Amino acid sequence: MKDQVENNASMCDPATESDTHDKKLMVRIAEGDEEALRHLIEKHQGVVYGTIAKMLGDPVEAQDLAQQVFVRIYRAAGSYRATAQFKTWMFTIVRNLVFNEHRRRSRATLIPLHAPENESVDSGGGALNLDLPDHLTKRPDESVLHLEMMRAVDEAILLLPEQQRLAIVLRRYDEFTYEEIAQILKTSVPATKSLLFRARETLRVALQDYLEAKTYS
């Protein structure tokens, strides 16, 4: 694997460089280097956690699943072969864990400890645990509108079927290419484009009020 990693290092594309760095970290992790594991976690925790949180709408569960992703990476470091892009491989693990969680949830009847209607978005419940808005630069009514819009967007995303939801999150928030999304979802590029098109149309209908009011602009 080391030779393959060094061959890839000769390319100077930033994405390839990042991928080569990840693969080098994986080699070091396989050799038992904990510092390399720390680097890898610090580099990818934002996108992994963010994607899972967007997919599940539950920050606590997202944290647990994101940790599981890194545990799986750590365990697989010894047998990891640098055949595909590291990022794609990592998000395949994310996909498997998230879809398994969906299946588990669909089987179990989950009763929330608190009613979602009474929660505010920034209290850690509701759609997602999001950052507080900037009250210094926005008027209170604008902030409320912004929060409401954020919540509506998150709820609309959560209502999408899981494949469409993951495709949208990977494309919009993680800026993956169609080819990468197709690899992660184990489907073809045209099917991925179709998924994204249908997701956009569903979101367009769900968020019609906000689109017409143009409060987002």
Added chain:
Amino acid sequence: MKADMSNNHPDDSQLDSNDPVWRLLAHSPMPQPDAWFTVRTLARCRQAGLGMEKAHASFGQAWRWVFGSGIGLCLAISLLVAQIHSESAMHSKQKKVQEAFEIVASLGSDSDSSLNNTTSSWQDTSL
């Protein structure tokens, strides 16, 4: 995260940026993990690693136990077989000795009878 956009067709990216839905989605940012996420994840990985080591160790220990008990069992069986074999050998030896004794005894009885005959022949019965 800045992703590789080189594989994307320019019209796809343009379509994304021109789409109002796409722009609206930007108003709901990606949630970020808390500051302790790395530390907790490292601890969990370490625990998982220890678990793996323990599993390896217990497998090694189990293998040693299996190997040891196998050798013990083989030794016990071989001892038992040897004992049975020696017992049967002794038994056949005893049988042979007994047969030999019987032959000798039968021969002895024949000679005794002839001896009796001879004795009677030299004994002076007239006296």
